Structures are given as C-alpha cells and as structure tokens.
Amino acid sequence: xxxxxxxxxxxxxxxxxxxxxxxxxxxxxxxxxxxxxxxxxxxxxxxxxxxxxxxxxxxxxxxxxxxxxxxxxxxxxxxxxxxxxxxxxxxxxx
Amino acid sequence: xxxxxxxxxxxxxxxxxxxxxxxxxxxxxxxxxxxxxxxxxxxxxxxxxxxxxxxxxxxxxxxxxxxxxxxxxxxxxxxxxxxxxxxxxxxxxxxxxxxxxxxxxxxxxxxxxxxxxxxxxxxxxxxxxxxxxxxx
Numbered sequence: 001x002x003x004x005x006x007x008x009x010x011x012x013x014x015x016x017x018x019x020x021x022x023x024x025x026x027x028x029x030x031x032x033x034x035x036x037x038x039x040x041x042x043x044x045x046x047x048x049x050x051x052x053x054x055x056x057x058x059x060x061x062x063x064x065x066x067x068x069x070x071x072x073x074x075x076x077x078x079x080x081x082x083x084x085x086x087x088x089x090x091x092x093x094x
Numbered sequence: 095x096x097x098x099x100x101x102x103x104x105x106x107x108x109x110x111x112x113x114x115x116x117x118x119x120x121x122x123x124x125x126x127x128x129x130x131x132x133x134x135x136x137x138x139x140x141x142x143x144x145x146x147x148x149x150x151x152x153x154x155x156x157x158x159x160x161x162x163x164x165x166x167x168x169x170x171x172x173x174x175x176x177x178x179x180x181x182x183x184x185x186x187x188x189x190x191x192x193x194x195x196x197x198x199x200x201x202x203x204x205x206x207x208x209x210x211x212x213x214x215x216x217x218x219x220x221x222x223x224x225x226x227x228x229x230x
Contacts (some may be wrong), residue, residue, distance in 0.1 A: 036096035086191035
C-alpha cells in the first residue's frame with residue numbers, strides 16, 4: 001500500500017524540505033514505522049514514549065482525525081492521504 | 095520594518111471574538127502570504143477553558159487545507175487571555191508548535207482597553223514583534 005503523507009513545516013527539516021512524501025503500510029502504525037526508516041527522527045515527533053500519538057499532534061487519514069477512526073491501527077489503502085498537523089494550542093496565566 | 099501587515103478590521107475581529115467567548119479563551123488563525131494577512135479564521139476552542147486553548151482538530155484540518163489551496167501560510171495564530179496580560183504564558187511557550195507563525199494575544203484584563211500584542215515563539219524564546227496596521 002502506498003500512501004501520501006503531508007508533512008507540516010515544523011517537521012520538514014527531517015524530510016529534507018519535502019512537504020509530501022510517500023510511505024508504505026497497511027495501517028497507520030506501519031506507515032509511521034516506514035516513515036521512520038526513511039526519515040529517522042520522525043516517529044519520535046509523532047509518538048510518545050508509550051508509542052501513542054502525541055496529544056498535541058493531529059494525524060488525519062483522508063481528512064479525518066484518526067482519534068475518531070481507529071488511532072494507530074486505522075487501516076490504510078492505496079492512494080490514501082495521511083496528514084500531520086501540529087496542534088494550535090496554548091493557554092493563559094492560570 | 096514590520097514583519098507583518100494587518101488590517102485594523104482583523105485586530106477588531108480578534109477583540110470581538112475574545113469578548114464573545116469570555117470568560118473562556120478564544121482562538122483562531124490568520125492566513126495570508128508575503129507578510130500580509132488575507133483571512134481570519136475563527137476556530138472552536140476544544141478545551142472550552144479559561145486557561146487553555148486547542149483548536150478543534152477537524153476545524154484545524156479544514157483551515158490548514160484552505161490555506162494550502164490558496165498558497166497561504168498561518169501567518170498568525172491568535173488567542174485570548176481573558177484575565178491576564180497579553181504576554182505568552184509558560185503554557186503558550188511549551189505548546190508553540192508553529193515557529194513560523196506570529197502568536198497574537200488579546201488581553202481583556204482591562205475590559206475597557208483590550209490589548210493586542212504579537213510574539214514569535216521559537217525554541218522556547220519569546221520575541222515581541224512590531225506589526226503594521228494597514229488600510230484595506
């Protein structure tokens with residue numbers, strides 16, 4: 001399965017400035033592992049120590065937040081588009 | 095020279111949004127290119143909090159896609175501090191994942207005199223930036 005992965009500006013140092021890259025994988029988890037092989041360091045930016053997607057990173061498959069799909073086990077098919085968008089977040093002086 | 099040119103109506107709209115959401119924090123995105131803001135996107139604060147904001151993920155996807163399709167960047171990201179000063183909090187610095195964007199903060203601490211300031215937050219460093227108010 002070959003999918004297109006959209007890379008946000010903040011992570012393009014890792015992908016040699018490419019804003020979209022190809023990756024293989026039958027699930028999101030496999031796709032992320034494939035990305036890590038091609039672009040070492042990327043997985044750490046997407047997943048925390050327990051291997052889950054970081055709270056302040058949004059990952060979408062065909063525009064749907066994977067938190068509302070099946071998370072890391074979301075199946076991928078040929079031609080799917082995976083998008084990574086960092087959270088727009090912060091807060092005030094508590 | 096200012097790094098970012100923005101029309102007064104966008105400043106006014108950020109303040110109006112902040113007042114509408116108070117006492118909760120509001121948030122949104124300023125899309126544009128070549129240092130010129132072209133559209134303000136109001137967004138839903140998924141945290142619904144007085145002290146935290148996080149743009150709803152599905153809205154963020156749509157805003158990001160519309161900007162990409164127009165060749166725009168997130169020139170600015172804005173949120174409000176309903177009860178505190180217009181300066182990045184430790185939370186703002188810790189969650190600043192958009193080093194290329196200017197972070198606008200609307201303070202409503204003095205309700206009659208809202209204050210809007212803009213900062214670059216990069217690698218934990220806060221730098222206030224001058225903004226240029228332009229005519230339409």
